[in-house]
Amino acid sequence: MESPRDPCYSLTFSPQQDRFCCLSSEPAFGLDQRHVKLDRIPCIVLRHSAATLLVAGWLFAALFLCGCGRDAYRADLVLINGAEPETLDPQICTGQPDGRVTGALFEGLTRINPKTGTAQPGIAERWEISPDGLTYNFFLRSNAFWSTGEPITAHDFVYSWRRVVDPGTAADYASQLFYVKNGEAISTGKIKDLAQLGIRAVNDRQVEVRLENPTPFFLDLCAFRTLVVVPRWTIEKDGDRWLMVRPLPSSGCYTLEEWRVNDRVRLRKNPRHWDAVNIQTDTVDLIHLDSASTALNLFKTRQADVIWDKTMIPSELLDALKSEPYMHTFNYLATYFVRFNVNKKPFDDPRVRRAMAMALDKKRIALHIMKGGEAPADFLVPPGTAHYSQPQGGLPYDPAQARKLLAEAGYPDGKGFPPFSYLYNTAKQHEQVAVELQQMWRKELGISLELRNVEWKVYLSDQSSLKFDLSRSAWTGDYNDPNTFLDMFTTTSANNRTGWKNPRYDAFIREANQTGDLEKRADILRQAERLLVVEDAPIVPLFFYAGITFYRPDEIQGIYA
Numbered sequence: 158m159e160s161p162r163d164p165c166y167s168l169t170f171s172p173q174q175d176r177f178c179c180l181s182s183e184p185a186f187g188l189d190q191r192h193v194k195l196d197r198i199p200c201i202v203l204r205h206s207a208a209t210l211l212v213a214g215w216l217f218a219a220l221f222l223c224g225c226g227r228d229a230y231r232a233d234l235v236l237i238n239g240a241e242p243e244t245l246d247p248q249i250c251t252g253q254p255d256g257r258v259t260g261a262l263f264e265g266l267t268r269i270n271p272k273t274g275t276a277q278p279g280i281a282e283r284w285e286i287s288p289d290g291l292t293y294n295f296f297l298r299s300n301a302f303w304s305t306g307e308p309i310t311a312h313d314f315v316y317s318w319r320r321v322v323d324p325g326t327a328a329d330y331a332s333q334l335f336y337v338k339n340g341e342a343i344s345t346g347k348i349k350d351l352a353q354l355g356i357r358a359v360n361d362r363q364v365e366v367r368l369e370n371p372t373p374f375f376l377d378l379c380a381f382r383t384l385v386v387v388p389r390w391t392i393e394k395d396g397d398r399w400l401m402v403r404p405l406p407s408s409g410c411y412t413l414e415e416w417r418v419n420d421r422v423r424l425r426k427n428p429r430h431w432d433a434v435n436i437q438t439d440t441v442d443l444i445h446l447d448s449a450s451t452a453l454n455l456f457k458t459r460q461a462d463v464i465w466d467k468t469m470i471p472s473e474l475l476d477a478l479k480s481e482p483y484m485h486t487f488n489y490l491a492t493y494f495v496r497f498n499v500n501k502k503p504f505d506d507p508r509v510r511r512a513m514a515m516a517l518d519k520k521r522i523a524l525h526i527m528k529g530g531e532a533p534a535d536f537l538v539p540p541g542t543a544h545y546s547q548p549q550g551g552l553p554y555d556p557a558q559a560r561k562l563l564a565e566a567g568y569p570d571g572k573g574f575p576p577f578s579y580l581y582n583t584a585k586q587h588e589q590v591a592v593e594l595q596q597m598w599r600k601e602l603g604i605s606l607e608l609r610n611v612e613w614k615v616y617l618s619d620q621s622s623l624k625f626d627l628s629r630s631a632w633t634g635d636y637n638d639p640n641t642f643l644d645m646f647t648t649t650s651a652n653n654r655t656g657w658k659n660p661r662y663d664a665f666i667r668e669a670n671q672t673g674d675l676e677k678r679a680d681i682l683r684q685a686e687r688l689l690v691v692e693d694a695p696i697v698p699l700f701f702y703a704g705i706t707f708y709r710p711d712e713i714q715g716i717y718a
Contacts, residue, residue: 231460232423232442237452239466240582240613241419241445245400247382248321251329251652252617253633256382257465258422258443261411263385266295266314266364267376274637276376280309280386280408280431281364290371290673295364295379302429304407309386311358316389319351329621329651330383332644333635336375336670338367345649370671373544377636385409410436419445447583447612456483456707464707467529468584475528475705483709486530490539490634491702492642493531495579495594497695498623500656503566503574510694512562514552516601517594523700526589530703536690537632538639538682539701544675545639548683551698552691556601563602571603578607581629582616590699591629620654628654630696639682640669646689646696657695662688 240254247259268279281295301309318337321328322344334340338355342348355367368375378384388406392399405413410432411424424441427433444461446452452469455461464470470478478484497504504510519533532540535551560570568574579594581587588610595606606627611619620628634641645652647663665685672678690698 232440233438234441234463235461236441236443237455237461237464237466237469238422238443238445239469239584240447242422243614243617245413245416245422246387247385248317248326248328248330248387250382251621252613253466254445254613258424259382259385260409261424261441262405262407262409262413263382263387264409265379265381265385267379269377269380276380279380281379284376291368293366293368293375294359295366297362297364298431299362300431301408302431303388304412304427304429305388305404306429307390307406308361309408310361311364312361313386313389314364315356315358317387318356318384319354320387320392321383322354323351327651328383330381330635332647332650332652333378333381333383335644336368336370336372336378338369340369341649371673372670373675374636374638374640377638381635411441414440421445449585453707462708462713467702467705468586470529470705470707472526472528472586472589483707485706485708485710487704487706488541489702489704490542490637490641491631491704492534492537492539493590493629493631493699493702494534494537495697495699496620496625496628496630496655497697498625498627498656499695500623501626503568504577504626506566507693508562508566509568510697511552511691512559512566512602513598513604514694514697515555515559515562517597517697517699518554519699520554522590522593526593527586527700527703529705531700532703534698534701536686537696537698538642538686539634542634542639542642543637545679545682548687548691550691552694559601563604568604574602574604576605576607577626578609579627579629580609580611580616580619580625582613583610587629621651623654623656630654631702633702639679639686640666643682643685643689644670655695657693659688659693662693 238254238257240252242250242255242258243252244250244255245259245262247256247263250256250259264279266279266281266284267276269275270277280297280301282298283296285294286292297309297311303309318334320326322331322334322340324344324346331344332341334354335344339348339353340355343351343354355369357365359365372378386408388399388408391402391406395402407413407427410427410430412427413422414425415421415423422443422445424443426436426439430436444455446469449469449471452461452464453471453474456464497510499505499510519535523531523533535553536547538545538547540547563569563571563574579591581591588608591608591610595608598604598606609625619625620630632642632645644650644666646655646657647653647666648658648660662685665681665688669678669681669685672681690696
């Protein structure tokens with residue numbers, strides 16, 4: 158904050174969910190709870206004494222107004238959010254910068270407690286679960302209203318969830334509703350009638366949900382941005398332009414006051430939110446930047462209060478900054494990895510993919526490039542994930558064996574290997590990792606990599622449409638369960654983004670989802686992960702993230718890691 162006279166904010170943070178969220182006496186986008194939906198999933202919730210805002214990085218963030226050409230009026234809280242959001246449609250967005258904003262604007266049946274990382278009441282004040290774990294009845298709050306004054310009803314949730322699985326919506330996260338009865342069949346076109354989705358309005362304030370199988374993390378899933386409630390009447394009237402409507406109906410702790418492209422998003426307290434009395438921060442700015450040095454300068458000159466996104470902190474300065482009282486580190490559920498496009502030769506050959514994986518010194522990348530406490534990753538699911546431990550024996554760093562595999566695939570010493578490119582979005586750390594990969598593959602395998610750096614929106618689009626050879630990737634858990642990392646590589650998942658298809662893998666995930674025994678389920682998922690990472694290797698895990706957040710503890714308190 159700008160001076161000692163400014164209010165002291167308390168920010169609750171839980172490295173588990175990268176998104177904004179409201180949690181009542183346990184946060185809302187005010188300033189008192191930052192929950193990271195990751196790492197349990199990085200996510201951030203802000204709360205001022207009792208309100209909560211979740212920002213992730215499984216939380217949400219804000220922008221700033223600085224003197225460099227921006228308005229003189231400064232928001233109560235200014236957050237560095239990283240890249241420009243691709244969209245603010247919570248059921249379409251896939252990136253963390255987007256999710257941090259949508260988490261403040263829209264709320265679901267539940268929300269995540271930043272202290273415990275578990276689900277607590279959101280728009281639903283309570284719920285009942287059938288003895289067989291297949292039916293959930295949610296009872297909505299009588300004081301739940303849209304920011305424009307209309308009551309939030311069970312019918313709004315039915316519409317919102319049907320919209321997610323509607324093939325016409327093309328939601329990448331539609332698979333989050335595959336746990337609901339007929340969700341996958343509708344999303345894949347096997348069932349045409351959206352009314353067959355296992356959700357119905359018993360009355361205006363009661364939502365009944367039927368599941369395909371008992372799902373222990375379902376309440377956590379109900380807090381995820383894809384399952385929030387969206388304004389049905391606005392979308393039906395304005396179609397694809399519904400986000401341009403002003404005032405934009407909001408169900409979350411904050412409303413959208415302004416979105417300046419390549420500048421900031423400004424959010425304002427939602428006075429009609431059911432927990433508005435505990436939302437103490439009136440305005441929040443989320444700043445969009447690609448430059449880590451600029452972000453650090455804004456923080457140091459107090460034009461920004463918080464840096465959520467680690468890529469907005471210069472890695473070359475981390476050693477020097479570690480002693481600063483405003484640098485805070487934490488563990489969370491997130492993995493940095495490389496995707497292969499297996500539809501392109503020579504990456505359609507598992508021997509090539511395994512060779513390239515075994516030629517990488519992941520320890521060097523984690524310790525000497527990232528420098529923030531990251532750990533080398535042999536598998537995709539991070540340590541600390543609930544009810545799970547990693548398989549044994551990942552692909553080791555073994556350049557000699559890598560060269561042997563490449564020769565077996567027809568490319569001895571890299572001879573005849575075609576030029577290929579590596580897609581990554583603009584950020585200094587991503588560039589440093591890309592250069593390291595380029596050098597290691599050239600040195601150990603004799604193959605040449607071209608670096609292709611693009612801005613965030615192009616990166617997401619090209620990766621989604623498989624317009625790449627290899628791509629930088631990272632995943633933050635959407636809930637604390639191994640399935641949030643593994644189910645995206647099933648054949649029907651829009652988040653697969655590799656072109657890889659394996660019926661055995663699909664069967665493992667399906668069997669795991671139908672298994673109530675947690676130990677047996679974990680064994681099945683370990684088999685799936687070995688198939689994914691060791692046998693077929695359409696991805697190469699590089700390291701597990703370590704979270705870093707900048708804030709001044711004498712001004713912002715209550716961050717739970």
